[in-house]
Amino acid sequence: MARKTDLRVVSEAEREVPPTLLEAVELGDVLAIMKAQRRIIAESLATAAENTRPQFSNELNKLNSLISAEESRRSVEDEDRSVVAQTRDEAWDGTGY
Numbered sequence: 001m002a003r004k005t006d007l008r009v010v011s012e013a014e015r016e017v018p019p020t021l022l023e024a025v026e027l028g029d030v031l032a033i034m035k036a037q038r039r040i041i042a043e044s045l046a047t048a049a050e051n052t053r054p055q056f057s058n059e060l061n062k063l064n065s066l067i068s069a070e071e072s073r074r075s076v077e078d079e080d081r082s083v084v085a086q087t088r089d090e091a092w093d094g095t096g097y
Contacts, residue, residue, distance in 0.1 A: 020036060021037060030070060031070045038064065041063065042060060045057065
């Protein structure tokens with residue numbers, strides 16, 4: 001039996017426009033900077049001369065791995081943040097098991 005989900009297609013009006021390279025630099029967001037650079041390189045790769053395509057492709061691969069590493073790092077930070085709570089230590093009364 002198929003389950004009902006609340007998933008739907010996002011409309012064009014709801015799509016978030018990624019920041020430009022300059023906007024990302026002003027924000028100081030390393031991940032946004034790398035993604036903006038990746039967009040620039042990918043656009044340049046489509047129009048690049050044959051002798052420069054390997055260089056663009058190599059840079060694109062490097063950025064992809066850096067972006068993946070940064071996203072993983074942020075994911076781990078978010079997981080830690082959601083589990084660890086700053087609570088006051090209390091004396092244990094022997095209950096709870």
